[in-house]
Amino acid sequence: MNSYEVVIIGTAVMLIMGIFVIVLVIFQQKQVIQHKLLIRDKDLELQKERLVAILQGQELERKRIAEDLHDEVGAQLSVLKLNLNQLQPLLKTGNGEQEQLKETKEFTDTIIQHLRFISQSLHPQALENLGLSRALDSFCNMMNRNKQVQIHFTEDSNHHDVEPEKALNIYRVVQELINNILKHAQATQVQITYMTTPTLLSIYVVDNGNGQLLHSLENARHKTGSLGLKNIESRLNIIGGTIHYKPGVPAGTIAEIKVENYQHAE
Amino acid sequence: MTNNIKVAIADDHKIFRSGVINTLTPYENINVVFEAEDGVHLLQIMEEQQPDVILMDLKMPNMDGIEATKKVREKYAHVKVIVLTMYEDDNFIVHLIENGANAYLLKNAEPGEIYEAICTTYEKGFYFNENVNLALLKKVMHKTRQQFKPTFRSEVPLTDRELEVLRLICEELTTQQISEKIFLSPRTVEGLRQKLLEKTGAKNIVGLVMYAFRNGLIE
Incomplete structure (x- = not known):
C-alpha cells in the first residue's frame, strides 16, 4: 500500500463520516421540527376547546337570564296588568283617573314588549322547540x-x-x-x-x-x-x-x- | 248567558294563576275547577275530572304546554285548550294551532278578551284573535308562494358546483372568467353550463338567468 492509496482511503472514510454526520443532524432537526409542530397542534386544539367552553358557558348564562326575565318578571308584570284591570270599576270618574289608568296599563304593555325583545335576543326559545x-x-x-x-x-x-x-x-x-x-x-x-x-x-x-x-x-x-x-x-x-x-x-x-x-x- | 263553563289553569307561577282566577271571579258563568303546576300535574288531575276549557301556559317544568296540548288533544278530544303565554311569536302560534290548541292568547291580554276566548272556544270550538289570524295567513301565503316558486332541491336537484356556476353566470362572467374564479378548466365549466341548461329546461343563458331569478337565487 503506498501513501497515495492511504490518502485516498482516508479521504473516502472522512467523506463518508462527514455525510453520516450531516444526515444525522438533518434527521434530528426534522424530529425537532415535527415535535414543535405537534406541540403547536395540541396548543391549537386546547385553544379551541377553551373557546368552546367559554362560549358554552356564555350561552348557558344568557339562557338563564333570559328565562328568569321572561318567566319570572314576565309573569309578575302580567299579574300587575291583571290587577290594574281590577282597579278600573273602583276608580272615581271625572278627574282623568280612567285615562291615567289606561296610560299605566299601556305602559305596562310596553315594558312587557321590551322584556320579550331582550329575552329573545339573549336566548331564542324557538330554537329548542321549533x-x-x-x-x-x-x-x-x-x-x-x-x-x-x-x-x-x-x-x-x-x-x-x-x-x-x-x-x-x-x-x-x-x-x-x-x-x-x-x-x-x-x-x-x-x-x-x-x-x-x-x-x-x-x-x-x-x-x-x-x-x-x-x-x-x-x-x-x-x-x-x-x-x-x-x-x-x-x-x-x-x-x-x-x-x-x-x-x-x-x-x-x-x-x-x-x-x-x-x-x-x- | 251560557251555562257554567268548567275552566282549569295550568301554569307554574302561582301568582299568575291567582291573578287569572281573581280576574275571572266576577264572571258568574265561569267556574275555575282546578289549577295545575305543569303538564304532568294537569294530566294527572284530568284522569279524575275533565274541565271544559284549559288555560295553558307554554313554558312549564317537567312537561311544557306544547307537549301537554298534544296529549290533551289525543286523550280528551272534547276539552278545549286556550294557550295563555308570554311568547308572542308567529311560529309558536302556528305550531300550537297545528297541534290542537283552540286559541292563543298573550298573558298581557285584557281580562275581557280572556273571558271572551273562554266562552267562544266553549261554544264554537275556537277563538282566533288578530294575532292568530295574521300568523296563519302568513303561513298560508308562504306555502302558496313556495308552490309558485319551487326551490332548487325539490324540483331540480342542482349540485353545489352547478349552483356556483349558475350564480357566476348571473354575475355576467364569461366561461373563461368563471374557470379562473373556481379553478376549473374552461371545458369543465362549459360542461356544467350545458348540464344546467338540461336540468332547468332553459333554452339559453337568458332562460337560465330567468330561472335563477324566479327561484330567488339572485336579487
Whole structure:
C-alpha cells in the first residue's frame, strides 16, 4: 500500500463520516421540527376547546337570564296588568283617573314588549322547540317590529334537522351579521335565504346597503377593537363552517355561510 | 248567558294563576275547577275530572304546554285548550294551532278578551284573535308562494358546483372568467353550463338567468 492509496482511503472514510454526520443532524432537526409542530397542534386544539367552553358557558348564562326575565318578571308584570284591570270599576270618574289608568296599563304593555325583545335576543326559545329555520324566521319577525330595516326570510321546503349545538352557533352568526348590517351597512332591506341538502346547509344574507359592510367591520375592529367579525369567524371555526363576502349587484353585500355535515355533532 | 263553563289553569307561577282566577271571579258563568303546576300535574288531575276549557301556559317544568296540548288533544278530544303565554311569536302560534290548541292568547291580554276566548272556544270550538289570524295567513301565503316558486332541491336537484356556476353566470362572467374564479378548466365549466341548461329546461343563458331569478337565487 503506498501513501497515495492511504490518502485516498482516508479521504473516502472522512467523506463518508462527514455525510453520516450531516444526515444525522438533518434527521434530528426534522424530529425537532415535527415535535414543535405537534406541540403547536395540541396548543391549537386546547385553544379551541377553551373557546368552546367559554362560549358554552356564555350561552348557558344568557339562557338563564333570559328565562328568569321572561318567566319570572314576565309573569309578575302580567299579574300587575291583571290587577290594574281590577282597579278600573273602583276608580272615581271625572278627574282623568280612567285615562291615567289606561296610560299605566299601556305602559305596562310596553315594558312587557321590551322584556320579550331582550329575552329573545339573549336566548331564542324557538330554537329548542321549533328548530333553526323557524327560529331565524322568528328573529326576522322580531327585528321587523323595530322597523329600522325590513328583513325577508325564505327557506326551501326540505326541513332537515340541524344538530342543536351547531344550530345555536349558526343562529348567533346570523344575528351578529344582521347587527353588523344595522350598524355599518345603511341598508333598508335584507334578504335571508336558507337552503339545505342532506350534507350542506347554506345561508345567504344579502343586504342593499352601501357595500361597505366588510370595510366598516375592519375599521371598527382597528378603531374600537369590536369583536363582531372575530365572533362570527370563531363560531364558524368551531362547527367547521365558512363565510364569504361578495359585493352585491347593484349594491350592498352578499354574505354566504356554509356548514357541511350540519346534522351531526363534531 | 251560557251555562257554567268548567275552566282549569295550568301554569307554574302561582301568582299568575291567582291573578287569572281573581280576574275571572266576577264572571258568574265561569267556574275555575282546578289549577295545575305543569303538564304532568294537569294530566294527572284530568284522569279524575275533565274541565271544559284549559288555560295553558307554554313554558312549564317537567312537561311544557306544547307537549301537554298534544296529549290533551289525543286523550280528551272534547276539552278545549286556550294557550295563555308570554311568547308572542308567529311560529309558536302556528305550531300550537297545528297541534290542537283552540286559541292563543298573550298573558298581557285584557281580562275581557280572556273571558271572551273562554266562552267562544266553549261554544264554537275556537277563538282566533288578530294575532292568530295574521300568523296563519302568513303561513298560508308562504306555502302558496313556495308552490309558485319551487326551490332548487325539490324540483331540480342542482349540485353545489352547478349552483356556483349558475350564480357566476348571473354575475355576467364569461366561461373563461368563471374557470379562473373556481379553478376549473374552461371545458369543465362549459360542461356544467350545458348540464344546467338540461336540468332547468332553459333554452339559453337568458332562460337560465330567468330561472335563477324566479327561484330567488339572485336579487
